[in-house]
Amino acid sequence: MDTLIVGAGFAGAVTARELAEAGERVLVIDKRANIAGNAYDRLDASGVLIHEYGPHIFHTNSERVFEWLSRFTEWRPYEHRVLAVPNAADGRAFPLPxxxxxxxxxxxxxxxxxxxxxxxxxxxxxxxxxxxxxxxxxxxxxxxxxxxxxxxxxxxxxxxxxxxxxxxxxARIPTRTNDDDRYFTDRFQAMPAEGYTRMFERMLDHPGIEVRTGVEYARVADTDRRRTVFTGPVDEYYGQRFGALPYRSLRFEHEHLPGTAQFQPVGTVNYPNDHAWTRITEFKHLSGQQHAGTSVVREIPQGMDAPGAEPYYPIPNPANEALYKRYEALAEAETEVFFLGRLAQYRYYNMDQVVAAALALAQRLVDRPSA
Known part of the structure; x- marks a missing residue:
């Protein structure tokens, strides 16, 4: 193959498609059994489209990113709204931001x-x-x-x-003096009409792309190829040589509520001061799906020491950034290994930012096929 891509989320899939369209042979692997990374969605046992790893709301000001993804999906216009309940006993909910x-x-x-x-x-x-x-x-x-x-x-x-x-x-959350209750104000706000997984299936459907799920990087590390694009945790790639980079994990409690047409008035309700969970998302708001019941997810943050914990968020503070810089120096010394994405670059990327970064990297690789 020309390129091994580790990770079938946005970073890996977008890069794979661009390289394949440039004539390369690409192998994409993912240790999970599914493609689409954390954006993976599926029908639950009751037939409601849910996001397995918590809500993913697409928004961007980049026309280029939106048009590129539009090659692989139709869109359902959707503007996300969030309420916050600062006191669960009181129960009053207020717009956020x-x-x-x-x-x-x-x-x-x-x-x-x-x-x-x-x-x-x-x-x-x-x-x-x-x-x-x-x-x-x-x-x-x-x-x-x-x-x-x-x-x-x-x-x-x-x-x-x-x-x-x-x-x-x-700083990601603004404060407004008007009545605008949209969580985002980006020019393009929409959800993939058939879901993220279907969009990824189309993205990876190319004769130059082979996809293998349920495959750890270690199993293919010795495979002959010209280059590697790595989208997993950068410290994991280097065997945590300088110690583990801190990440925050999440536990997701999914629940279907039969006979409940609507559980809450907006897509997401935050609980800043009560309960173990930070927020509850009701998926039918996001998808527009018609169903007699509804499905929700509660997100419970946890540390990486919890059983089965996966890294979701780099934890941005000066000490962690200093540790990452040591790994970044190793990464920058590589000639045919490229690190891309939230975990690989220890950066709090939004989905559209990952797509833009992947398009930029793919262009660099096409322009400079090898060292």
Whole structure:
């Protein structure tokens, strides 16, 4: 073969398709029994389309990325909305990201946009310089909103306090003074009409691509090829030479509710301060599927020491970034091994960012077939 690609998620599948269309012979392996990586979806026992590894909501401002993926799927327009329940005993749910509705409903106010801006300016705690996620949140919305919506969620999700997490994590969530309750504001917001797995099947359906699932990298490490694209954990590739990079894992509790047409009013409801789970997602909102029952998933964060834990999120803070830099130096010294994706680059990528990075890497490889 020309290229061995380790991982059949977005990074691996997009790269494989581009290389195959350039005339290469590509072998794609994945240690899981399925393709599509964490975006893998399937019909559950009751016939509801679910996302096995938690909700994947596609959004992008990149026309190139959207058009490229559109070769392999039709789309269902979908704008994701999230509510947060800061106090489960009280039960009230508020739009997230925080907007005018959130503030007026939470505090019994009737502010216009200018009034919300003035309110936030009054309650915010200016931080300079901004280094941590705590700095980001307090600088934006102040202490009360921080405690209600962010600190507890962060502690559950990451196993760290806001003050221990890099600022870029909290910076992903905006604050709005209007009533826009969409979680994302990207130009393109849609879900694959037949699901992610079907899109990946089409992406990998090329005579130049061979796919083998349920195959560990160690089983094919000695296979003759010109180059390797590795999308798994970079520390795993190097045998954790400098120690294990910290990742955060998740446990998913899937449940089907027969006879319940709708469990919650929006796709996802966050529980920042109560329960073991961070959020509940109801999949029929995402897919638009008609079904007499409904299926939901609860996401319970856990450490990598939990039984069967898989790495999902790099944990961004200065110490972890410094450790990653040591692995990155090894990776950059490689001539025919290329590292791509959230785990391989220890980076908090969105799906569209992975696609863009894969397209860029594939172009580099086509332009420079070998060292």
């Amino acid at each position: 925080i907007n005018r509705t959130t503030i007026n409903s939470l505090y019994g106010l009737d502010l216009d946009e200018a009034g919300v801006a003035a309110y936030l300016e009054r309650v915010r705690e200016p931080r300079e310089p901004i280094r941590t996620s705590e700095d980001v949140v307090l600088n934006s919305v102040g202490r009360d909103l921080c405690e209600r919506f962010f600190r507890g969620y962060t502690r559950k999700q990451w196993g760290l306090d806001l003050s221990e997490l890099a600022g870029g994590v909290a």
